[in-house]
Amino acid sequence: MTDKKKNILAVALELFANDGFNGTSTSKIAKEAGVSEGLIFRHFENKNGLLHAIVQQAVERIHILIEPILIENEPKEVVRKSIELPFVVPQHEYPFWKLQFKLKWENDYAGDKMQPFIEKLTWAFAKLGYEQAQEEAEVLNHIIDSISAGILREGRQSQENLKEFLFYKYDK
Amino acid sequence: MTDKKKNILAVALELFANDGFNGTSTSKIAKEAGVSEGLIFRHFENKNGLLHAIVQQAVERIHILIEPILIENEPKEVVRKSIELPFVVPQHEYPFWKLQFKLKWENDYAGDKMQPFIEKLTWAFAKLGYEQAQEEAEVLNHIIDSISAGILREGRQSQENLKEFLFYKYDK
DNA sequence: TAACTTAGCGAGTGATCACTCACTTTCATG
DNA sequence: CATGAAAGTGAGTGATCACTCGCTAAGTTA
Structure with a gap:
């Protein structure tokens, strides 16, 4: 290159x-x-090929981010690291992730690259004795998704207070 | 007209x-x-004026949707109606809301039109005895935001199971 | 060093872009 | 019915679009 x-x-x-x-x-x-x-x-x-080359990196970048969660075998740590996920994204990667979030609204967007993550979360909630682990995981995934969007639009600090709150809430 | x-x-x-x-x-x-x-x-x-005319409607449309929540004075009902919010949006309005969600990622987007809603939610959680009403409201708002996005992209039915789950979770 | 491949340039190309303007039609009002 | 304003038309306009192509420069290998 x-x-x-x-x-x-x-x-x-x-x-x-x-x-x-x-x-x-x-x-x-x-x-x-x-x-x-x-x-x-x-x-x-062509121009689309250029976009494609950029998007190609999404799969690997996502994998790098969520791998520590996927290999974790302590359920409580899985939940904790999941909550932390939006906050550990390096600042210089923000444009990249902003583009990914934008592309979610394009008609031909593939998604959902977060499936293994959701499955691991489901596993963790089940281990922790939650009654509806699947729904619990989906809801936390929604929270993480929307918090990430908030960070990308308004900066990390705009969501910082929610991190501690979620730690506390999911630790009981 | x-x-x-x-x-x-x-x-x-x-x-x-x-x-x-x-x-x-x-x-x-x-x-x-x-x-x-x-x-x-x-x-x-000009073309921007056309976009502006469309976006203008956003404020009133949001108000129509969240007004029943704002005038509600039973805290439990406020939470319940908030959870229901993404599911009561008429199907023919989906393109409109899809555009709004897309525009959130434009640089000159104004936001945040949901502030009165978050304040009402905070009030409700406080009344219900939640310790951190503000954060509780912000988190539920994140959930609603991300569920709405999911509905607009993949249809109402893709999120239907979460509605009952959230009713149950926030009713305890 | 000769032959060949890849990297890089920059002046084009037709198509399409947002927008204009001179003009006609429709409609409300005295 | 006359008149003026608003609604509507469609053939333009220059600018910009994604993309091409003939060419040279730089590397690579035998």
Whole structure:
């Protein structure tokens, strides 16, 4: 992977996350990345291919984030780490995740990459003696989803108070 | 309000919700609405004005939805109706709300129109003796937010099981 | 070093974009 | 019925869009 190709990917990610896919022109990407416009199409065939290359990383990035939860075998720790999930995302990855959350609203979006996570949560709640582990897991997943969105839009600090509250609430 | 103007608004709403603002051309709106393209600009000045006219309705529509909750003075009923909120949205309004959820990710989005709702929820939880009413309200609001998104993307039935579960969970 | 592949450039291309404008039709009111 | 305003048209407009192509520069391998 050449430097220029990396530049294109990084700039495109930033612009797609901020201005949307249709709101970002290939000429603007080229200009900000310091490359010729033609190079984008040499490397990625077309604009959709560029988006695809970016989205490709989603699966691995999600896996990196949730792997510590998946291999955890202490139920209480599973719940605790799940609550912590939105807060451990590195700040420099925010544009990437912002784009992912945006893409959820595109018609041809694949989802749901969080399924293994939900299953692990269900397992944890069952172990902890919750009566409806499945629903409990889905609800906590909703909370995590919406908190993540809040963080990506308004910053980590806007949701910080909820972290401690959820620790307390799910620890009883 | 003339019929053609209504047509433009209805078609634009549908297309904006499905294909996004930048993904929808004024010529396509005109064609599907059965009007000349020039009429759009006579009525709404420019494409942004058209979007603005649609978004304008958001405040009133939100108010219609949450008013029954705001005037309720039985705390338990406030919580119950809040949980029910995502499920009482009329199906024909889905495109409208889908667009609203999409617009949350635009940079110049105003939000947060749900503040009075959160305050009422906080009041209800306080009345019910919850120790941290504020956080409790914020968490339930997150749940409702994410469930709503799930309904708009995958249909009401995909979240139906959570409704009863939440009734049960918040009734104890 | 010769031959070949990949990286990179930048001036095009037709299509489509949001928007304008001169014009006609419809409609309300005295 | 006359008149003026509002509604509606559709052929333009320049700008910008995603994308192409002929070319050169840089690396790689025999």
